[in-house]
Amino acid sequence: MTSPKGFSNPQVSQILREIAAAYEVKGDSFFESRAYEAAADSIEHAPALAKDLWEQDILQSLSGIGGSIAQHLDELFRTGKVSHFEKVKKGFPEGMFKFLDIPGVGPKNAYKLAKELNLKSIKDLRKACNANLVARLEGFGEVSQKKILHGIEQMIEGGSGRLFLTEADAIAQKIANELKKLSEVRRVDTLGSLRRRVTTIGDIELAVQTDAPQKVIDVFTSLSEVKDILNKGAIKSSIRLKDGTQIDLRVQEVKSYGALLQYFTGSKPHNIHLRELAMQRNLSLSEYGIREGGRDGQLTEFVTEEEFYRFLNLPWIPPELREDTGEIEAALANKLPNLVKLKDIKGDLHIHCDFDLEESHDAGRIPIEELARRGIELGYKYIAVGNHSPSVSKHTQAQMRKLILKKQEAIDKVQKDYSQIKLLNMVEVDILANNTLALSDENLKLLDIAIGGVHSSLDMGREEMTERVLMALNNPHIHGLAHPTGRLLNEREGYELDWAKIFNVCVENKKFLEINAFYKRLDLHDILVREAIKAGVKLAVNSDAHDLPHLDFMKYGVSVARRGWAEKKDIVNTHPTLLLF
DNA sequence: GCCGTTTTCGGCCCGACTGTTTTCAGTCG
Numbered sequence: 001m002t003s004p005k006g007f008s009n010p011q012v013s014q015i016l017r018e019i020a021a022a023y024e025v026k027g028d029s030f031f032e033s034r035a036y037e038a039a040a041d042s043i044e045h046a047p048a049l050a051k052d053l054w055e056q057d058i059l060q061s062l063s064g065i066g067g068s069i070a071q072h073l074d075e076l077f078r079t080g081k082v083s084h085f086e087k088v089k090k091g092f093p094e095g096m097f098k099f100l101d102i103p104g105v106g107p108k109n110a111y112k113l114a115k116e117l118n119l120k121s122i123k124d125l126r127k128a129c130n131a132n133l134v135a136r137l138e139g140f141g142e143v144s145q146k147k148i149l150h151g152i153e154q155m156i157e158g159g160s161g162r163l164f165l166t167e168a169d170a171i172a173q174k175i176a177n178e179l180k181k182l183s184e185v186r187r188v189d190t191l192g193s194l195r196r197r198v199t200t201i202g203d204i205e206l207a208v209q210t211d212a213p214q215k216v217i218d219v220f221t222s223l224s225e226v227k228d229i230l231n232k233g234a235i236k237s238s239i240r241l242k243d244g245t246q247i248d249l250r251v252q253e254v255k256s257y258g259a260l261l262q263y264f265t266g267s268k269p270h271n272i273h274l275r276e277l278a279m280q281r282n283l284s285l286s287e288y289g290i291r292e293g294g295r296d297g298q299l300t301e302f303v304t305e306e307e308f309y310r311f312l313n314l315p316w317i318p319p320e321l322r323e324d325t326g327e328i329e330a331a332l333a334n335k336l337p338n339l340v341k342l343k344d345i346k347g348d349l350h351i352h353c354d355f356d357l358e359e360s361h362d363a364g365r366i367p368i369e370e371l372a373r374r375g376i377e378l379g380y381k382y383i384a385v386g387n388h389s390p391s392v393s394k395h396t397q398a399q400m401r402k403l404i405l406k407k408q409e410a411i412d413k414v415q416k417d418y419s420q421i422k423l424l425n426m427v428e429v430d431i432l433a434n435n436t437l438a439l440s441d442e443n444l445k446l447l448d449i450a451i452g453g454v455h456s457s458l459d460m461g462r463e464e465m466t467e468r469v470l471m472a473l474n475n476p477h478i479h480g481l482a483h484p485t486g487r488l489l490n491e492r493e494g495y496e497l498d499w500a501k502i503f504n505v506c507v508e509n510k511k512f513l514e515i516n517a518f519y520k521r522l523d524l525h526d527i528l529v530r531e532a533i534k535a536g537v538k539l540a541v542n543s544d545a546h547d548l549p550h551l552d553f554m555k556y557g558v559s560v561a562r563r564g565w566a567e568k569k570d571i572v573n574t575h576p577t578l579l580l581f
Numbered sequence: 582g583c584c585g586t587t588t589t590c591g592g593c594c595c596g597a598c599t600g601t602t603t604t605c606a607g608t609c610g
Contacts, residue, residue: 023582031593035582066583104599106608139607143600192610205610231609233598248610264610275594280587286595
């Protein structure tokens with residue numbers, strides 16, 4: 001049975017949040033509201049598509065989804081609507097649910113606005129603000145009205161607005177550097193999704209360790225990049241930068257800084273799970289420390305996160321793992337993975353150099369000699385001198401052979417002067433839509449390494465695309481698969497594959513799947529990385545650099561590997577010699 | 582509505598900040 005339309009996790013969680021809002025306004029259903037909120041959170045951060053879990057009949061494996069909500073979602077996926085939800089929402093003004101997305105507007109105020117002013121759309125609300133109607137409502141005032149108006153404008157101009165890790169890192173670094181100029185600032189750390197190295201970032205959260213909180217907050221709110229001060233208190237503040245990015249700052253003194261780091265690094269599900277563990281020992285967790293026995297109990301403070309976790313009888317858990325997907329159980333059993341590190345990487349197998357291989361698209365711009373030099377600086381033992389395959393329409397295989405041999409000569413010439421690093425003649429070979437490779441077997445044999453990649457007809461169906469990719473993975477001269485899902489963050493989802501089949505063939509034929517470290521790709525993604533490792537598949541983390549600075553994207557790929565629980569042994573390019581398996 | 586080696590009933594995180602109040606409700610993370 002298939003659903004009449006596709007439901008993404010954000011869409012499903014939105015539906016649940018609307019029900020939570022309705023219950024909240026009803027007032028007598030506080031815990032139902034909380035339950036729906038929890039379910040929405042759970043689905044939003046689920047390690048798989050809720051609809052897939054439903055198809056496999058394991059929706060209830062998500063925490064917060066019990067029998068009742070599972071049943072409603074079953075109806076949703078089957079028919080596209082839920083009669084119970086319609087009943088719950090009955091009597092609520094329709095406009096209210098549209099106002100929930102406005103920053104600062106929660107269920108109660110959304111209801112009040114829609115009901116009292118009879119508003120049906122965001123547009124209506126904006127008009128009401130401009131007509132000064134909102135300020136006259138009981139419980140609202142001039143300031144609230146202005147804030148709502150501001151929130152609406154932000155929503156309209158804002159766009160999707162999740163930052164790439166590269167962008168978030170750069171902004172966080174810049175702000176941190178400004179704050180570090182203060183002698184009172186002892187250290188600055190990232191928090192939240194940025195610290196957990198999630199692939200895209202909403203708001204940037206920072207922690208500052210200091211004994212002069214007010215001074216730090218004053219400086220923070222008066223940085224030259226600040227457009228708005230969203231709030232400003234004694235220990236925390238939020239600003240919006242001129243580019244629209246929101247930054248939340250929390251300050252804490254040394255003695256309880258570890259608790260702050262732990263608490264606000266999250267994730268929420270990780271912390272909820274920890275709290276449940278703690279409750280069994282009558283402990284309660286907060287950003288100030290751990291309290292024993294009730295509200296007035298003894299508070300233990302922690303300078304470091306290590307001490308915080310140790311107090312709970314747990315080893316320190318790397319932030320990348322803190323998603324409540326088994327890391328707490330693993331920590332309890334002392335079976336946390338020994339995660340791969342950037343310094344474990346001994347080579348980069350996917351790079352685009354400036355040799356003209358007469359490719360059809362997206363040629364690299366890195367001179368071979370620069371690649372060799374930079375590779376040595378990075379401590380690599382081998383590096384791909386790569387290209388896309390020559391355009392199929394403009395070359396015969398004989399012509400391609402000539403090009404590859406000519407490139408080999410160019411490589412050999414540079415190799416003479418750089419004996420510390422092995423230069424690899426590499427091609428990212430197009431896996432064509434007609435289920436053939438762009439290079440013949442004879443030509444593939446000339447290369448040190450060949451990685452297959454899908455670059456055309458991305459809208460193929462799952463079965464067809466699986467066959468197409470398997471064709472490449474069944475070729476003895478192909479070593480692995482580049483950017484396996486073809487996704488581009490904030491741009492396109494990528495194609496679907498039958499992963500069980502792909503994993504099987506990779507294991508059987510000894511092919512690696514790539515974790516493409518290019519900031520827009522980060523593909524294979526963390527969830528599939530973990531699945532692949534469980535299946536016994538080896539991975540390669542590659543930069544896919546087209547310009548010299550892109551080589552440094554390697555760290556983003558390593559983050560993805562770590563979020564997928566990868567150890568050094570799972571990654572082929574951690575071997576000091578090129579040993580694909 | 583969810584959840585469980587102290588519970589299948591009876592609990593359910595909690596503190597900061599803001600705007601509107603004149604002691605607190607709503608929102609957020």
